[in-house]
Amino acid sequence: MRAMWMVALFAGVASPAMAKVDYAIDLTKPEHHSGKVTITFPAAAGDTLDVKMPAWRTGRYSILNLANGVSGFTATDASGRKLGWQKVDKSTWRIRRASGQPVTVTYDVFGNELGLRSRHIDDSHAYLDASGVFMYADRHRQEPVSVALSMPGSWRAFSGMEPNGRGRFTAPNWDVLVDSPIEAGPHQLRTFDADGRRYELVIWGKGNHDGDRMVADLKKMVPQSQTIWKGYPFRRYLFIVHATDGVGGATEHKNSTVIQLPRYRFAPRDRYMGFLGTASHEFIHTWNVKAYRAGAMVPYDYEKENYTDLLWVHEGSTEYFTPHLLLRSGLMKPDEYFGELADAIDANKNRPGRLVKSVAEASFDEWMSPSGNRANNAWVNIYSEGAIASWALDIALLQDTGGRVSYRDVHQRLYERFGNGARGFTSADMRAILAELTGHSWDAWWAKYVDAPSDVDFAALLAPVGLTLDMGGAPTVAKAGWSADASGGAMKLTAVTRDGPAWNAGLETDDILVAIDGKRVDEGRFATILGDYKPGDTVTVSFFRRDELQERKLVLGGRPAKSPSVRLADNPTAQQKALFQRWLLVPYPAK
Structure with a gap:
């Protein structure tokens, strides 16, 4: 692409559309968790250029100050002459340059933050989330990018970006780069096709994982997304799996995810189901938060907090739908799902914060959410409590419409209207969709279960679908x-x-x-x-x-003495069985 740009300049028809930002990182000496980054920004008007490192990354709603890994920063012009620069804040370098000239910056980046899933470089691999590795400039943010990795000879590199040779990728802009992490190293690689899409599974680290089983199960799971949405926002999807020394967690991206589990937590079945649940959760995020998301995060502002009262939808609703994909693919048994419901109910009843803070308020305040004792006593978790609010809304919709409308329909409508990423949605948009689907306002329901702390009647959620709740006795x-x-x-x-x-x-x-x-x-x-x-x-x-x-x-x-349990009703009616099937899209179980 650079050659074409040079030809255009030579012909006197320089086109800004052909300009691109070139990224490179040298990983040939990774044993000290370090890589050397080189970025060339194209020529542009102005005698200064601000380059920035994000203060946070998507999928983790807290300020991480990712510039703390940068050292040895330099800037040069096209002739290699050093340019003056100064730090103007913790994450911004202001470079003085001649107007209309390209600028090349270089710096070392320290990568030993595996648990943050921002950057990790060692002698066995490199995981690069661009938010913690590659700087950007606002004026060049929407220009095409290329990425080149220099790696040890046995390494390969994988990313959701378009491959362009060994260790090379291209993307239409920095926003795609920052949402397409790179995994490099001597990995296990497996591929499969499902529903006309290509999937890749890349595994780093030794452990008790079985790649063939993982592929077989993922192949069953991924098409079940179409029971919620119609269509895919990708042609190719990458699962990155890290088998680690104790670090755990996962992060969703535009058409990929990274999943981290301790290396011996892939078996037996109960532990393996944890992997499948995480894979389902992150895959659902490909639609819910990546294809469509709250307006406060469109576009992402990587310099500061992006406040929204809808994180409970992005995280909690994703958590709510997570076991549904596993149920419909036959990877989870109904009894196992009932056990998850019982655990969620027990946790909710033992969380006093549910009576103090609403899911909307917790969403807005997620950027400063506490941990430990205060989190339990005065806060709610947007994942678990957001899932309960989603469950309550799903059952309310099914009851209100006799099974005609479910919460799935709400998310399909969100995908239809906001899935192109041009703008985000608001709470008012969601309430409008609810009214369109059912023919009446849901403002009162929203005020009670979303905007105010709520004490959910779980027995009332279970009864319409033929289930009962046993809280364990006296x-x-x-x-x-x-x-x-x-x-x-x-x-x-x-x-x-x-x-x-x-x-x-x-x-x-x-x-x-x-x-x-x-x-x-x-x-x-x-x-x-x-x-x-x-x-x-x-x-x-x-x-x-x-x-x-x-x-x-x-x-x-x-x-x-006993934990709560969810079980089938003794004498379920035909109506309860029918609503159960509309709820989960699986048959009502036989006793």
């Missing part, structure tokens, strides 16, 4: 409402559930437990000591706070 097991960690040699409280027994007794996180009713508490005893008591008993808790020994009287609460 409370018979003593409960204090706390958790502790002994890694520092002492039993330090790490969580105290709001309005629970320990909370009401005045205990708080970081208190160090030493005794209950005068009996010493250590790691082993902590796990069993409440077995000596029953709900309603009063115990004396001795603990250190600010290095002072204190005591509190604690009245124990209770919990059922």
Whole structure:
């Protein structure tokens, strides 16, 4: 492409449309987690050029300050002469250059952040998310890009971008580059076709994974996307799998995903189902958040937070649909799905924050979401609670329309209207779609379940589809409402559930437990000591706070001996069975 551009210049018909940004990274000495990046920006008017490293990456809604991996920055002109520059903020370099001249920047990037899925370079592979590796310039953001990797001889490189030779790729602009991570190394590679699309599975790291089984199961799963949407936003899709030393997580991209699991968590079946669930979740994101997304994120602003009240739709609804693809492909059994529902219900009931914060508010505040005790007591998780809100909306739609409309139809309509990426949607757009599909307003429902904290009646969600909820019976097991960690040699409280027994007794996180009713508490005893008591008993808790020994009287609460369960109704009606099938698109199970 560069040769064509030079010919155009020589002919006196230079066209900005032919200009492109050339990216290169040298990975030939990867053992110290380092690569050398070279970027050539084309000629443009102006005596300065601002180049930037993103402050965050898509799929993780928190500021990561990705420029912290950059060192040795230099800038030169077309003749190789050094250009002056200065930092104007933490992520921006302002280069002084002659107007109308190209600029080449070089820098070293340190890549040892595997868990962040931003950049990881070592002697076995390189994972490059452009947000943590390749700078951009606003004025050149929409111009074509090329990427070239210099790699050890045994390595191959894979990406959702168009391949253009060994270790070379092209993309129509930087936004496609930043949404198309590159995986390079001596990997396992498998390919398969499904529903007219080509899929690639690239695995890095040794472990108990079975690539052939993974391909067979992914081939069953991916066509089930068409039970929600009609059509695909890609022709080729790449699954990148990292078998790691303990790091876990996953990130969705435009036509690819990276999935990280500890290397021995691909078997047995219950662990392997975790992989399939993650693959389903990330694949669904190809539509929900990548093809269409909230207007506040169109286009992505990589310099600051992109606030929206709809992250519960992008993450929670994706989580809600995740097991549905596995059910419809036969990879998950109905009983396993019922078990997931029961776990979600149990977690919800033990999360006091559900009565404090709405899913809309939590979406907006996700950029500063806390962890640990406060997350449980005063916050809601946009994944789990967003999935419950999605479930409630799905059942409400099915009941309202006699099974004619489901939440799937809402997402298909979002894809139809906003899937070209030209603009994003709002909460008002979603409510308008609900009204169009059903013939009446859903503002009251939205106000109750989305814009306000809600206490969901799960039995009422299950009954219309022929399921019942057993919460485990009467409370018979003593409960204090706390958790502790002994890694520092002492039993330090790490969580105290709001309005629970320990909370009401005045205990708080970081208190160090030493005794209950005068009996010493250590790691082993902590796990069993409440077995000596029953709900309603009063115990004396001795603990250190600010290095002072204190005591509190604690009245124990209770919990059922059994966990909640979801099961088939005893005598389901034909109507319940029919609505169950419209809900999950699988037959109502036989007892």
